[in-house]
Amino acid sequence: MSTSRVTNILRAKHAAFFIAALITSLVMESRSAEVIPPKPDRSFNGYPGVVPREARYRFNQELAQFEPLSSNALRNPTPERTTPQRTTPQRTTPKGTTPDATGATKPVDDEGHRGFGIALIVIVIALIFVIALIVTPRIRRRHSDKSDELPIYPLRIAIKLKSGEDQPPLRLNGLPLRPLFDPRNSKRLDQLIARARRNDPDYEPPDFSVWFEVQTPAGVNADELVKALRELDKVETAYVMRVNHPPINPGDDPREKRQGYQGAAPDGIDARYAWGFLGGDGGGTGFVDLEQGWNLNHRDLKDANITIISGINKWAFSHGTSVLGEVLMVDNTIGGVGIAPAAKGRVISLWRTSLDPKTYDAIQDAAANMSFGDVLLLEVQESNPASDSNDWPAEIVELNYEQIRLATTAGIVVVEAAGNGSHDLDRYVNRSGKKIFNRNSPDFLDSGAIMVGAGSSVHPHTRLSFSNHGNRVDCYAWGENIVTTTTSHTGKSNTEYTAHFDGTSGASAIVAGVALIVQGIAQAALGRRFSPRELRDLLKANGTVSATPADRIGVMPDLRAIITNNRLDLAPIAITNGP
Numbered sequence: 001m002s003t004s005r006v007t008n009i010l011r012a013k014h015a016a017f018f019i020a021a022l023i024t025s026l027v028m029e030s031r032s033a034e035v036i037p038p039k040p041d042r043s044f045n046g047y048p049g050v051v052p053r054e055a056r057y058r059f060n061q062e063l064a065q066f067e068p069l070s071s072n073a074l075r076n077p078t079p080e081r082t083t084p085q086r087t088t089p090q091r092t093t094p095k096g097t098t099p100d101a102t103g104a105t106k107p108v109d110d111e112g113h114r115g116f117g118i119a120l121i122v123i124v125i126a127l128i129f130v131i132a133l134i135v136t137p138r139i140r141r142r143h144s145d146k147s148d149e150l151p152i153y154p155l156r157i158a159i160k161l162k163s164g165e166d167q168p169p170l171r172l173n174g175l176p177l178r179p180l181f182d183p184r185n186s187k188r189l190d191q192l193i194a195r196a197r198r199n200d201p202d203y204e205p206p207d208f209s210v211w212f213e214v215q216t217p218a219g220v221n222a223d224e225l226v227k228a229l230r231e232l233d234k235v236e237t238a239y240v241m242r243v244n245h246p247p248i249n250p251g252d253d254p255r256e257k258r259q260g261y262q263g264a265a266p267d268g269i270d271a272r273y274a275w276g277f278l279g280g281d282g283g284g285t286g287f288v289d290l291e292q293g294w295n296l297n298h299r300d301l302k303d304a305n306i307t308i309i310s311g312i313n314k315w316a317f318s319h320g321t322s323v324l325g326e327v328l329m330v331d332n333t334i335g336g337v338g339i340a341p342a343a344k345g346r347v348i349s350l351w352r353t354s355l356d357p358k359t360y361d362a363i364q365d366a367a368a369n370m371s372f373g374d375v376l377l378l379e380v381q382e383s384n385p386a387s388d389s390n391d392w393p394a395e396i397v398e399l400n401y402e403q404i405r406l407a408t409t410a411g412i413v414v415v416e417a418a419g420n421g422s423h424d425l426d427r428y429v430n431r432s433g434k435k436i437f438n439r440n441s442p443d444f445l446d447s448g449a450i451m452v453g454a455g456s457s458v459h460p461h462t463r464l465s466f467s468n469h470g471n472r473v474d475c476y477a478w479g480e481n482i483v484t485t486t487t488s489h490t491g492k493s494n495t496e497y498t499a500h501f502d503g504t505s506g507a508s509a510i511v512a513g514v515a516l517i518v519q520g521i522a523q524a525a526l527g528r529r530f531s532p533r534e535l536r537d538l539l540k541a542n543g544t545v546s547a548t549p550a551d552r553i554g555v556m557p558d559l560r561a562i563i564t565n566n567r568l569d570l571a572p573i574a575i576t577n578g579p
Contacts, residue, residue: 009313042493062073089388120171151243151315153355154215155222157240158399159229161210164463172214173232180211180399182361188368196409199531206402213241223388232284237398237431239385239459243350243357246291246319247391247505249379249415261478263557266459266544269477269514271339274559277569279520283341285529286374287327287348287516288366290359294320294346295487298494304345306330310365313350317491320347322501323379326509327516335497337485339513340520343375350380360399364406372411373519373529377512378404378449379417379505386431391421395447396428408532409447413515414530416449417508418468418553426552437472444472450515452508453553454479463551464524466506476553477510479503514539514557523567538562 033143124274159172170177181189189208214229216222217548220242227236262271274280292315296306328345329338329576334369346369350362359380366376380394395401404414418425425437434443454467455476462480463469482501487493518530530538542562543555561568 001310001571010040017128018260018521032157032503038167038203042454047366070205081421092344112431118549121467129509131148135526136488147495148515153243153357156213156215156241157222157226157229157238158241159212160211160398161215161234162236163207163210168404169234170205171368172212172229174235175214175217177212177214179209179359180358180360181208185364186360189364192368195411196406200367200409201409205406211399216240236526239397240383241357242383243292244381244383246316246379247420247508248475249502260457261482262339262359263558264460267559269339269510269557271513271517274517274521274563277524277563279522280517281526282343282513282516282520284523285340285343285516286370287318287340287345287512288370288374288376289323289327289345289379290362290366290376291316291320291347291379292316292349292351293491293492294347294493296324298325298330298485298487300325300332300493300497303330303332304338304341305480306345307345309346309348309369311352311362312351313347313349313491314351316356318486318489318496318498319379319505321487321491322482322484322498323359323377323505323509325497326501326506327377327513328483329485335371335485339510341514343520359394360403363394363400364404367407367410367412373413373523373535375413375415375512375515375519375529376407376412376499378416379508381416382423386429389420389421389423391468392423393415393417393419393425393451395445396430401447403445408528411531413519413532413535414447414449415515416447416451417504418451418453418473420454420466423468425468425472428534437470439471442445447535448532450511450532450539451472452476452511453551454502455551455553457481459544459549461556462547463553464502467507467553469552471552473552474536474554475511475546475557476542476546476551477507479507482506482510498571511539511557514562517559518562518568521563525568538566542566 006481014300026300040074041312054406125397148323156339161178193203196205216225226238226240248520261268264270264273280362281305286311286489294306294311294315295317296302297310298321300355301321302326306324306328324345324347325336325338327338327340329336329341330339333339350357350359350364352358352361359382363376363378370376378394380400381391382394382400383390384392385397395404395416404416408414426435426440428435428437430436435441436443436445438444439446451473453476455461455478459479463476463478466478467476480502483499484497484506486496486500488496488497516534523529539557539562540555542565543557545555546553
C-alpha cells in the first residue's frame with residue numbers, strides 16, 4: 001500500500017511553518033514606525049530555538065483538538081445573513097489624496113494605506129482564530145476535581161507491527177521507532193510471565209516485542225497521523241496515547257457528614273460488621289492505588305506510611321487523596337476511618353516521567369512488586385482507540401488489557417473503575433468488529449479484573465446516569481455523597497475533607513476496600529487468600545442488587561453475607577476497630 005499519506009502529513013508541518021513565516025513578514029512590513037520583538041511564549045513559531053518546548057507542545061495539543069472542527073466548519077460554511085446598508089452621501093476626494101481640516105485635499109502615502117490594510121487583515125485573521133479556539137472546542141465533561149487542565153506532554157502514538165518481521169525497522173516512513181517495553185525491564189516482565197504460568201499453565205502471553213511508539217512531530221496533527229499509520233502494510237494497529245481525567249463525575253450532590261457507605265446492607269457494604277473479625281481491618285494485606293497524584297501528608301493519611309513504588313506524583317492530587325481516604329484513613333479520632341485502615345498502602349503513578357504517561361507500564365511495575373492476593377486499584381480512564389470518545393475503562397486499550405490479564409493470572413486482584421462515559425459496554429465494538437466487553441459474545445475478552453460501576457447512595461440503589469454499564473460490570477458501590485479526605489489542587493493542604501466525592505472512582509475504591517477486608521479475614525480464618533477470580537465470584541454472589549435489571553452494574557458487595565455464607569466467621573475479635 002502507498003505510504004505517501006504519512007509523508008504528506010509530515011510535509012504539511014513545513015507548509016504551516018511557511019504560512020506562519022509569511023504572516024509574520026507581512027506584519028513586519030506593515031510596521032514602519034517601530035519594530036516590536038516577537039514574544040515566543042504567546043505565539044507559535046515552529047522554530048525550536050525560538051519557541052520553548054512547552055509552548056510547542058501546547059500548540060500541538062490545541063491543534064489536534066480544534067483542527068478537525070475548524071476544517072468541518074470550512075467545508076460546510078453557514079450562509080451569512082445580509083443586512084441592507086443605509087447609504088450616506090459621500091464627499092469624493094481624488095485618488096491618492098485625503099481631506100484636511102479645511103476640506104482641502106493633500107497627498108497621502110500609498111504604502112501607508114497598504115501597510116495599514118495588511119495589518120488590519122492580519123489582526124482580523126488572528127481574532128477569528130482566537131474566537132474559534134474559545135467558541136468551538138469539543139464539549140468535554142467537567143469534573144468536580146478542581147485541579148488545573150490536563151498536563152502538557154508530547155503526544156505519542158502506540159504502534160503494533162504485524163508479526164513475522166525478522167528484524168523490526170528502526171524507522172517507519174521517516175519516524176523513529178522506540179520499543180514500548182523498555183528492554184531494561186525485560187527481567188521484570190519475564191518474572192511476571194513465569195508467575196502467571198505457574199498459576200495457570202494454559203496462559204499464553206502475547207508477543208510484547210511487536211509494540212513500538214513514535215513521538216508526533218511538532219505541528220503535526222496526531223489523530224490524522226495515526227489514521228495514516230494504520231493504513232501501512234506493516235502496521236496491525238495504532239492509536240494516540242492520551243491521559244484522561246480520573247474517573248470522577250461532576251458534583252452538585254447532596255452533602256453527608258457520615259460515611260454511610262460503610263453501613264449495613266442494603267444501604268452500604270457493612271464494613272463495621274467486618275471490623276469485628278480478625279483481619280477485618282485489612283491487616284496483613286497489600287494495597288496499591290494506580291493513578292496520577294496524591295497528598296500523602298494529609299493528617300488522616302500520613303500515619304498510614306503510604307509509599308510510592310514508581311512514577312511521578314504529578315497531577316489530580318485531590319482525586320488521589322480522596323481515593324486513599326476511602327480505603328486507608330487512619331483511625332486517629334481526627335477525621336474519618338478507612339474501610340481497610342490496617343492494609344499496607346502504596347501508590348504508583350501512570351506518569352513514568354514528567355512527560356511520559358504509560359498506564360500499561362505502571363500496571364506491570366505494580367504487579368511485579370505485589371504478592372499473591374494483594375489488591376491493585378486502577379483509577380484510570382482511557383480514550384477509545386477506535387474513535388475520539390473518552391471515559392472508557394482502562395482495558396479498552398489492548399496493552400492495558402494484556403497487562404491486567406497478566407497481573408490477575410499472576411495472582412494480583414485488580415479492581416477497575418468502569419468509567420464515567422455513560423457507555424453501554426455490551427454494545428461496544430472495537431476496530432476489528434469484536435464485542436470485547438459483552439460476556440454473551442464469542443469475542444468477549446476477560447481480563448480477570450473486578451469492574452465497578454456507580455450507583456446511588458440511597459436504597460433502592462440505581463445506576464447513576466454517567467456510569468458505564470453492561471454485563472461486563474461485576475459490582476457497584478456508592479458513586480455519590482462519599483465522605484473522605486481531599487486536598488487543594490496543588491496538593492499542599494493537609495486538613496481538607498469532602499462530603500461529595502463521587503463517580504466510578506469513589507465506587508471502585510469502596511469495592512477495593514471490600515476486597516482487602518475479605519482477603520484479610522480469609523488469611524486469618526482459612527490460612528490463605530482467594531485468587532482473583534475466586535474473590536470476584538464471592539463479591540458477585542453476595543451483594544445488594546440494583547433497583548432494576550436494566551441498570552447492569554452488578555451488585556454492591558455485602559460483607560456480612562460474604563463472611564457468614566462462606567464460613568469466614570471463625571476468628572472474631574473482642575473489640576472492633578471501627579468508631
